[in-house]
Ligand SMILES: Nc1ncnc2c1ncn2[C@@H]1O[C@H](COP(=O)(O)OP(=O)(O)OP(=O)(O)O)[C@@H](O)[C@H]1O
C-alpha cells in the first residue's frame with residue numbers, strides 16, 4: 207500500500223503526519239518505507255539514520271529502481287529514501303522525460319519488501335509533487351481548519367486531481383484522496399471550517415474525496431516528539447487528564463479509519479514513552 211501525503215499549500219503538517227504515521231506502522235511490526243520527495247529534506251533528518259545508502263530520491267526517480275537508494279533509520283522496520291536534490295534538478299528531468307512522472311510508481315510497484323510505503327511531498331504544485339501523487343494508491347491531505355487552508359484545499363488540491371486525471375490512460379490512476387482536519391484548535395472558527403469541509407460536495411470530484419472523521423488536534427507533543435526524533439505515539443502515550451486525546455490515541459484512530467486492515471492496536475507496551483511521564487512513579 208502506497209500512501210502519499212500531499213497538499214498544494216505549504217506548512218500544513220505533511221512531513222509531521224508522514225513521519226508519525228510511518229513510525230506507528232513500523233513500530234507495529236510492518237516493514238515500512240518512507241520517501242522524502244521534497245527538495246527541502248525535512249523528512250530525511252526527522253529520525254536518526256543508522257546507515258546511509260549511496261543514493262536517494264534522484265536515483266529512485268530517474269533510474270526507476272530502488273537499488274542503492276534505501277537508507278535505514280534507527281527505528282526498527284523503518285527505512286527511508288532520502289531527498290538528495292538540493293538544486294531541484296529533478297523537476298527539470300521529470301518535465302523533459304516522457305514517462306518521468308510515473309517512473310517512481312513503476313519502481314515501487316516492483317518493491318515487495320514493504321507493507322507500507324509513505325511518500326512526503328513538497329507543499330506546492332509541480333512535477334515533483336506529481337511524481338509522488340502518481341505513485342500512490344491513496345492520498346492523504348492534512349487540512350488545518352483555517353479558512354485559507356480550506357479554500358486552498360478545495361481549489362488547489364482539487365485542481366491537481368483534475369489535472370492528473372488523464373494519467374489513468376498511462377496506467378497511473380490518481381488514488382482516492384482523504385482529507386484530514388489537522389492541527390485543530392478549540393475555536394468556534396476551526397469547528398465551522400471543519401464542518402463546512404465535511405458538508406462540501408467538491409464539485410466533479412465527489413466520490414474521490416473523503417474527509418476523515420479523525421481529527422488531529424494542535425498540541426505541543428508533535429513538536430516535542432520531532433525535536434526528540436521519536437514517533438509521537440511513543441512520546442505522548444498518556445494524557446494529562448484533559449479532554450484532548452493523546453497523540454497516541456489520535457494516531458491509532460487515524461490508522462483504524464484510514465487503513466482498517468492494519469493491526470496497530472497491539473503496538474507493544476515496550477514502545478512506551480522515551481521520556482518520564484506525568485504520573486510515572
Ligand atoms: N498536530 C500538531 N500540532 C501542533 N503543531 C504541529 C502539529 N503537526 C505539525 N505541527 C507543526 O507545524 C509545523 C509545520 O509542520 P510540517 O513541517 O510537518 O508541515 P509541512 O506541510 O510538511 O510543511 P512544508 O510544506 O514546508 O513541507 C511544524 O512546526 C510542526 O512542528
Ligand SMILES: [Mg+2]
Pocket residue numbers: 220221222244248326327
Ligand atoms: Mg514538509
